[in-house]
Amino acid sequence: MKAFGKWVKTIFSAPSRYAQDDWPSVVLLLRNPEFLEPEQMLETAQKAWGAGGPVKLVGTLRKKQSYVFACNTTHGPLWFSVHINPLQYGSEGREPLKVLQQPWDEHSAWMSIDSPHQKCAELSDHKALADIYKVLLIFAFLVWSPNALAVFFPAERVTIPNLGDLTQSILWGRKNGMDLSFLD
Numbered sequence: 001m002k003a004f005g006k007w008v009k010t011i012f013s014a015p016s017r018y019a020q021d022d023w024p025s026v027v028l029l030l031r032n033p034e035f036l037e038p039e040q041m042l043e044t045a046q047k048a049w050g051a052g053g054p055v056k057l058v059g060t061l062r063k064k065q066s067y068v069f070a071c072n073t074t075h076g077p078l079w080f081s082v083h084i085n086p087l088q089y090g091s092e093g094r095e096p097l098k099v100l101q102q103p104w105d106e107h108s109a110w111m112s113i114d115s116p117h118q119k120c121a122e123l124s125d126h127k128a129l130a131d132i133y134k135v136l137l138i139f140a141f142l143v144w145s146p147n148a149l150a151v152f153f154p155a156e157r158v159t160i161p162n163l164g165d166l167t168q169s170i171l172w173g174r175k176n177g178m179d180l181s182f183l184d
């Protein structure tokens with residue numbers, strides 16, 4: 001009977017818009033690489049995620065270009081990673097408008113803020129995806145600067161150019177018809 005229920009669910013459920021291994025990630029396309037010291041990264045993580053309890057720097061990898069943080073909350077532990085890379089970000093960025101393509105053409109580095117232990121499809125099913133994106137965006141708000149050319153959401157395939165502060169940029173995206181429903 002359990003197998004029948006699974007079969008029925010697969011027949012009548014809508015297909016997920018996410019790949020099986022997509023996790024929430026916010027990527028800043030950077031004009032120049034910015035390598036913060038571990039103490040600065042921990043201080044920023046504490047400001048971003050420390051309201052619910054202490055934030056611990058679990059470790060660094062790749063010559064302090066990757067950081068893993070743990071936060072204990074009333075709902076259990078949350079894990080975040082922050083990666084900084086002095087290279088262009090993957091093969092993304094074939095955008096239909098110049099204002100969206102320009103950050104892809106001009107960036108020379110990137111920083112990602114990730115929640116890799118949770119999958120987008122599952123979070124979306126539980127109506128929790130927007131909450132995780134908002135938590136990741138807190139860190140992005142704290143490090144946002146003129147060096148950030150755009151914010152990119154890989155699982156969503158959405159690029160938003162830097163048009164001032166991050167809030168203004170996201171509002172511009174909404175006003176210009178970008179599907180930002182994953183943030184609602």
